Amino acid sequence: MMSFLRRAVRFTTSAWFVSAVLGFITLWSIAATIVPQGDPTFGRALRWAEANPAVAPIAEAVGLHQAFTGTVFQVVVGLLALSTVLCSWQRTRVAIKRSRALRDAARLGASELVESHDVLIELAPGMDGARALSVAEDELRQLGFRTRSSGGALSSISSWIAPWGSPVFHWALVGIMLFVLIGSLVRSDGLIGLAVGEVKPDAPQSYGRLDEGPWHSWDGVARSFRLDDFEPRFTAGGIDRGPVPTVSILDAEGNVLKTQPVYPNKMLHLGSLSVSAPAYGLAVHLSLEDTSGVEIGRAAQLVDFDQTAPDGTIPLGAVPVFGESGATVALVHATVPLVAENGQFVEWLPKDSPARLVVMRPDDTVMSDSLVSQGETVEVPEDMVLRVVDVGWYSRLSILDDWTIPFIYGCMVLAVLALSVTVFTRQQFVLVAPMDRGASAALAVRMRLWRHAPATRTDIVNVLTRALSGEGDERE
Amino acid sequence: MTAEIIAMWVTVVIYVVATIMFVFGVIFEKERLTNQALLVTAAGLVPQLIAVGVRWVRLGHGPYIGYYELANALTLCTVALFVFTTWRNRRLLTTGIGIMPVATLMLGAAMLASKADFPITPSLASYWLYIHVAFANLAFAAFAISFGYAIAYLIRARSQDGVWARRLRNLPSQEIVDDLVGRFVLAGFLLWGIMIVTGAIWAEESWGRYWSWDPIETWSLIVWIIYAIYLHLRYMLRIPGQKLAWYAVAAMPIALFCLVGIPTVFDTIHAGYIGGVEGQIQ
Ligand code: HEM
Numbered sequence: 001m002m003s004f005l006r007r008a009v010r011f012t013t014s015a016w017f018v019s020a021v022l023g024f025i026t027l028w029s030i031a032a033t034i035v036p037q038g039d040p041t042f043g044r045a046l047r048w049a050e051a052n053p054a055v056a057p058i059a060e061a062v063g064l065h066q067a068f069t070g071t072v073f074q075v076v077v078g079l080l081a082l083s084t085v086l087c088s089w090q091r092t093r094v095a096i097k098r099s100r101a102l103r104d105a106a107r108l109g110a111s112e113l114v115e116s117h118d119v120l121i122e123l124a125p126g127m128d129g130a131r132a133l134s135v136a137e138d139e140l141r142q143l144g145f146r147t148r149s150s151g152g153a154l155s156s157i158s159s160w161i162a163p164w165g166s167p168v169f170h171w172a173l174v175g176i177m178l179f180v181l182i183g184s185l186v187r188s189d190g191l192i193g194l195a196v197g198e199v200k201p202d203a204p205q206s207y208g209r210l211d212e213g214p215w216h217s218w219d220g221v222a223r224s225f226r227l228d229d230f231e232p233r234f235t236a237g238g239i240d241r242g243p244v245p246t247v248s249i250l251d252a253e254g255n256v257l258k259t260q261p262v263y264p265n266k267m268l269h270l271g272s273l274s275v276s277a278p279a280y281g282l283a284v285h286l287s288l289e290d291t292s293g294v295e296i297g298r299a300a301q302l303v304d305f306d307q308t309a310p311d312g313t314i315p316l317g318a319v320p321v322f323g324e325s326g327a328t329v330a331l332v333h334a335t336v337p338l339v340a341e342n343g344q345f346v347e348w349l350p351k352d353s354p355a356r357l358v359v360m361r362p363d364d365t366v367m368s369d370s371l372v373s374q375g376e377t378v379e380v381p382e383d384m385v386l387r388v389v390d391v392g393w394y395s396r397l398s399i400l401d402d403w404t405i406p407f408i409y410g411c412m413v414l415a416v417l418a419l420s421v422t423v424f425t426r427q428q429f430v431l432v433a434p435m436d437r438g439a440s441a442a443l444a445v446r447m448r449l450w451r452h453a454p455a456t457r458t459d460i461v462n463v464l465t466r467a468l469s470g471e472g473d474e475r476e
Numbered sequence: 477m478t479a480e481i482i483a484m485w486v487t488v489v490i491y492v493v494a495t496i497m498f499v500f501g502v503i504f505e506k507e508r509l510t511n512q513a514l515l516v517t518a519a520g521l522v523p524q525l526i527a528v529g530v531r532w533v534r535l536g537h538g539p540y541i542g543y544y545e546l547a548n549a550l551t552l553c554t555v556a557l558f559v560f561t562t563w564r565n566r567r568l569l570t571t572g573i574g575i576m577p578v579a580t581l582m583l584g585a586a587m588l589a590s591k592a593d594f595p596i597t598p599s600l601a602s603y604w605l606y607i608h609v610a611f612a613n614l615a616f617a618a619f620a621i622s623f624g625y626a627i628a629y630l631i632r633a634r635s636q637d638g639v640w641a642r643r644l645r646n647l648p649s650q651e652i653v654d655d656l657v658g659r660f661v662l663a664g665f666l667l668w669g670i671m672i673v674t675g676a677i678w679a680e681e682s683w684g685r686y687w688s689w690d691p692i693e694t695w696s697l698i699v700w701i702i703y704a705i706y707l708h709l710r711y712m713l714r715i716p717g718q719k720l721a722w723y724a725v726a727a728m729p730i731a732l733f734c735l736v737g738i739p740t741v742f743d744t745i746h747a748g749y750i751g752g753v754e755g756q757i758q
Contacts, residue, residue, distance in 0.1 A: 025701055237601065265678075416673060
C-alpha cells in the first residue's frame with residue numbers, strides 16, 4: 001500500500017506528468033477558442049457544427065462546447081491542483097533545506113570551511129593567503145558575485161528568503177485554484193431588470209436569470225435594489241459613459257446602504273456584492289384601475305430593443321392581471337414601437353412614445369391589440385382598465401455575490417510577489433578561505449549554485465585557478 | 477500627424493540600418509560595426525519616443541488602441557530593453573542579430589496598419605489600462621529578448637568550433653546564454669502573470685466578471701502555461717539547452733499572436749483595444 005502510494009505521488013509530481021497536464025490544458029484551451037462555446041443545437045455553435053461536419057461530432061462527444069465547465073476540464077484541473085499541492089509541499093522542503101544551508105554558510109568560520117570545502121585551488125609559489133583572498137575577491141566580483149570578507153574568509157551568500165519564492169508561488173497557485181472552486185460553489189450570479197423608481201428584493205424571484213452554486217444560501221439576505229435614476233447620456237471625467245443608471249442597495253428597513261451611478265469601471269461594490277449594468281431598455285409603466293378610476297395596482301413591463309422584432313422591441317415576460325378571485329384573468333404584453341431610420345430601428349426612447357398593448361385571455365386568445373398613448377387606457381376583463389402611465393427606461397443589473405474574489409486577488413498578488421523573489425534573487429553561496437598546507441598554500445572553496453548564479457562552477461574554478469595558480473584556462 | 481509619421485519613418489530607417497549593421501558586423505567579425513549598431517539602435521529610440529509623445533499629446537492617450545499603436549509600443553519596449561541590457565553587458569551585443577530583425581519587422585508591420593485615431597471608450601477609461609498594457613509590453617519585450625538570446629545560442633551551438641562560434645565569440649559562455657534565456661523567460665512569465673492579474677481585476681471593474689474565458693483571456697493563459705511548461709522543462713527536467721532554446725524561439729510568436737492576432741481571428745469582447753467594437757458581458 002505504502003509503496004503504491006509513494007509511486008503514485010512520485011508519478012503525480014513528476015515533471016513529465018505536470019508538463020503533460022499543462023500541455024493538455026493548453027491544447028484543450030486552444031480547441032475551445034476555435035469551437036464555439038454554448039449549446040451545440042443553437043446559434044453560433046450550431047452554425048459551426050453545420051459548417052464542420054467532420055469534427056463537430058467529436059467536439060460534441062468530448063464536451064468541447066462546454067470546454068471550461070465540462071467534466072474533462074474539471075478533472076484535468078483537479079489533477080493539476082492535486083499535483084501542485086504535492087509539489088508545493090516538496091518545494092517547501094527544498095526551501096527549508098536551502099535556506100538552512102544559506103544560514104549555515106553565513107555562520108561558517110574559515111577553519112570549518114577548510115574542513116568542508118569541495119574545491120581546492122593551489123596557490124602560485126610565494127602567494128600568501130591574504131593576497132590570494134584579495135585576488136579571489138576581485139575575480140569573483142568581475143564574474144558578478146557580490147562578495148564580503150570577514151574573519152579571514154570571503155563569502156557571497158544570497159538571502160535566506162530567496163529559496164522561498166518557488167514554494168510560496170506554488171502554494172499561491174493552489175490558493176487561486178481552491179478559491180476559484182469555492183467561488184463556483186458559493187456564488188450567486190444573476191440579472192435583475194429594474195425600471196426607474198422600482199425596488200426589488202435580492203431574492204430568487206426577482207431575477208430574470210440566476211446561476212447559483214450548490215452552497216449558496218439566501219439565509220440572512222434581506223436587502224433590496226432600487227433604480228433611482230437613468231441618465232441616457234452620462235458624462236464623467238470628460239468621457240461620455242453612455243446610458244448610466246444610478247442604483248441603490250437598501251437594507252431590510254429600506255435604509256440606503258450605498259448609492260451611485262454604475263458604469264464600466266465603476267461597479268457598485270458592497271461587501272461581497274458587485275453590481276454592474278450591462279444592458280438597458282425601455283419600461284412601460286402600467287396602472288390597473290377600476291371603472292371609477294381608482295388605482296388597484298401598478299406594474300412595469302420591461303422591454304428590450306430587438307432589431308428583428310416587428311416594431312423594434314420585445315417584451316420581457318408579460319404582466320398578469322388578477323381578478324377579484326385572485327385568478328389571472330388576462331396577460332398583457334407591452335412593446336414600444338421605435339422609429340426606423342435607414343431600415344434600422346433607433347434604439348432610444350421615442351418622443352411621446354405610445355405603447356402597444358396586447359391583452360390576452362387566459363386561453364391565449366387575443367382580447368385587444370392597440371396602440372395606447374401615455375395617460376390613455378385599454379379595457380381588461382372584469383370591468384377594469386389598464387392605463388399607460390408613462391414610458392421610461394429600465395436597466396438590467398448584473399448582480400454577483402461572491403466573497404471569494406478578494407481571496408483570489410490576494411493569492412494572485414502573493415503569487416506575483418513570490419515569483420518576483422524567484423526572478424530577482426539568486427540562490428547561491430560561494431565561500432572561500434585560505435588553507436595552509438605546510439609547504440604549499442591553497443584556497444578552499446565551497447559553493448552551491450542553485451539558481452541564477454552569475455557564473456557556472458566551471459567558470460569560477462577556471463578563473464580562480466588562472467588567477468591564483470598562474471595556470472591556463474582548463475576549458476577554453 | 478505629419479510630424480509623427482515622419483518621426484516614425486525615420487525610426488524605421490534607423491532600425492533597418494541598425495539591423496544591417498548587426499548582421500554585417502557579426503558576419504564579417506567587425507566589432508566596431510556591432511558596437512556602432514548598438515549606438516544607432518539607441519538613436520532610433522529618440523524619433524520613436526518623439527512619435528509616440530506627439531501622438532499621445534494630440535490624442536490624449538498613450539499607445540494602447542489599434543494595431544499601429546500596439547505594434548509601435550511593443551517594438552519600443554523590445555528595443556529599449558535590448559539597448560538597456562546590452563549597454564549593461566556589452567558581451568551580449570551580437571544577440572542584436574536575433575532581436576533587431578524582429579523589432580524592425582514589427583515596426584514595419586505597424587507602419588502598414590491603419591493610423592486612425594481611436595478614442596478611449598468608456599470600457600477602456602481606467603487607470604488599469606496603463607498598468608495592464610504596460611505589463612503586456614514589458615512581458616513581450618522580455619520574451620522577445622529571450623527569443624534573441626535563444627537564436628544566438630542555437631546558431632553557436634550548431635557550429636561549436638566553426639565560423640559562427642568565432643563570429644559569436646564575444647558572447648558569454650553557452651551555459652550563461654542558456655541561463656539568460658531562462659531568466660528572461662522567467663521575467664517575462666512574471667510580467668505576463670501581472671498582466672493577467674491586472675487584467676482580471678480590471679475586467680471585474682469594467683465588465684463585472686474577473687474571468688469569462690473570452691478568446692483573449694484564454695490565449696493569454698495559454699501563453700502563460702506554454703512558458704510555465706518551458707520553466708518546468710528547464711528547472712525540473714533540465715532538458716538540454718538546444719531543445720529549450722528551440723522552445724523559447726517557438727513560444728515568442730505565440731505571445732505576439734496573442735497580443736495582436738486574436739482580435740483579427742476571433743470574436744472577442746476585447747476588440748476595443750484594437751479599435752473594433754467592444755462588447756459587454758450580458
Ligand atoms: C499550476 C500550474 C503551475 C505553474 C503555472 C507553475 C509555474 C512554475 C514556474 C513559473 C516555475 C519557475 C519559478 C520557480 O521556481 O518558482 C516553476 C518551477 C517549478 N515547478 Fe511549477 N508550476 C505549476 C505547477 C507545478 C507542479 C504541479 C509541479 C510538480 C510536478 C511543479 C514543480 C515545480 C518545480 C520542481 C520547479 C523548479 C523549482 C526549482 O528548481 O527551483 N510545478 N513552476
